[in-house]
Amino acid sequence: MTLEEKVINIIVEQLDVTREECVLEASFIDDLGADSLDIVELLMEMEEAFDIEIADEELEKIATIQDVVDFLREKGVQ
Amino acid sequence: MKRRVVVTGLGALTPLGNSLRDTWEAAIAGQSGIGPITKFDSSSYKTRIAGEIKNFDPLQYVNKQEVRRYDDFILYALAAADMAVADAQLTISSGISERTGVIIGSAIGGLTTIEEEFKNLLESGPRKMSPFAVPAILANLASGQISIRYGAKGPINCPVTACAAGTSAIGDSYKTIVYGDADVMITGGTEAAVAKLAVGGFGSMRALSTRNEEPLKSSRPFDKDRDGFVIGEGCGIMILEELSFALNRGARIYAELIGYGCTSDAFHMAAPPPGHEGAVRSMRIAIGDAGLNPEDVDYINAHGTSTPLNDLYETQAIKSLFKEHARTLMVSSTKSMTGHMLGATGGVEAIFAVKAIHEGIIPPTINLDHPDQECDLDYVPHLARKKEINTAMSNTFGFGGVNAVLLFGRYKD
Numbered sequence: 206m207t208l209e210e211k212v213i214n215i216i217v218e219q220l221d222v223t224r225e226e227c228v229l230e231a232s233f234i235d236d237l238g239a240d241s242l243d244i245v246e247l248l249m250e251m252e253e254a255f256d257i258e259i260a261d262e263e264l265e266k267i268a269t270i271q272d273v274v275d276f277l278r279e280k281g282v283q
Numbered sequence: 284m285k286r287r288v289v290v291t292g293l294g295a296l297t298p299l300g301n302s303l304r305d306t307w308e309a310a311i312a313g314q315s316g317i318g319p320i321t322k323f324d325s326s327s328y329k330t331r332i333a334g335e336i337k338n339f340d341p342l343q344y345v346n347k348q349e350v351r352r353y354d355d356f357i358l359y360a361l362a363a364a365d366m367a368v369a370d371a372q373l374t375i376s377s378g379i380s381e382r383t384g385v386i387i388g389s390a391i392g393g394l395t396t397i398e399e400e401f402k403n404l405l406e407s408g409p410r411k412m413s414p415f416a417v418p419a420i421l422a423n424l425a426s427g428q429i430s431i432r433y434g435a436k437g438p439i440n441c442p443v444t445a446c447a448a449g450t451s452a453i454g455d456s457y458k459t460i461v462y463g464d465a466d467v468m469i470t471g472g473t474e475a476a477v478a479k480l481a482v483g484g485f486g487s488m489r490a491l492s493t494r495n496e497e498p499l500k501s502s503r504p505f506d507k508d509r510d511g512f513v514i515g516e517g518c519g520i521m522i523l524e525e526l527s528f529a530l531n532r533g534a535r536i537y538a539e540l541i542g543y544g545c546t547s548d549a550f551h552m553a554a555p556p557p558g559h560e561g562a563v564r565s566m567r568i569a570i571g572d573a574g575l576n577p578e579d580v581d582y583i584n585a586h587g588t589s590t591p592l593n594d595l596y597e598t599q600a601i602k603s604l605f606k607e608h609a610r611t612l613m614v615s616s617t618k619s620m621t622g623h624m625l626g627a628t629g630g631v632e633a634i635f636a637v638k639a640i641h642e643g644i645i646p647p648t649i650n651l652d653h654p655d656q657e658c659d660l661d662y663v664p665h666l667a668r669k670k671e672i673n674t675a676m677s678n679t680f681g682f683g684g685v686n687a688v689l690l691f692g693r694y695k696d
Contacts, residue, residue, distance in 0.1 A: 221348040245414040 292371025587616020
């Protein structure tokens, strides 16, 4: 499973959206109907799943699925 | 002229059933909803029985995400509100949204979420707390989530008056309509407190029955062998409407809410005073509010918790207010079947009072095998009774000395 697929699996589960909606450029707030609390919860799930820590400053930079994937790659997640 | 308030929709979720129909059928069949606690391991507790909601599927009412995020007391409220709104065939259109309010009471709010999140906090630290913890815990979020779901933009509130919370909610909703602040109110009580903190805490007060070997017989109001209340969970919600508003839309009317009385004991944080004069006054105020006399009351759905003090003092209060008529009127405690659903109890029992008028059937007090000598009223023992009645009262009393009483009447033009 690619990193993108793993991330999208978590998003589908957490945000109750369809896989089709989860294109990489999808914005959590504008396209996937998430609010700021949803994003906090989602990134907590990512921390758990990939055993990393996401600082609050980093959280603010994350708007799209691609942003999450890029961020995880930077942290060395495969 | 005073604005009149009628009941047009009912929804319930109780240890007796996951709909009003199932709950009512079980109640008039005299069934008990009490059983061993399954929600947590209660083996080290003195009390190991409760009235739990069984086989509830929240996905019938909300999505997966909501199930994960909301405490059960909110999920129960969303389910019962859904049933009540559907039962009333009410559409909250933009034209009436600002005249539609929500008041749902709860004694405690998200107690299980408090337990889980505090455990989480201690074990993993504050960074691991859910961002949805606080809105799952706050007691007013049952009202909040219902208002969001239906676009109800009128008055909103949440009385947290312990075991009277559901009654306070309905009483305040009634006044909100009478005062002209709303035409429609979604109101009642909800509770999901079959939880370690509640069973442990009430247990420590020696308030709970420990009849663990006979759950079906554990809640026995007015019986000489009663040994405390049994915690239940549930939700009862009703739709109240201003009479002309209901008539204009052709709504079915179950009954009229004709009086509300609320008083405080100013006596003790948990115990009622002997004779329970605060209860006498709240019943008297509700009857006066309706412009009736005590002898006009046909049936009282009692608070009847199955604790030694409540049942004795409530009986004394009824005798002191109703005098000779106390021998004639019917009094029953449906907590003998549902257990004590704390903040939800007022919502559910108000519905029982309304159904008693609408159906002409009085639900019984079960397990009244050996009535306490000093509890000597007609408690409708064991079996439901068919009887046409015109008025039904619902009593609930809460810690902190709250006495809240509703009076319903048969609707007449």
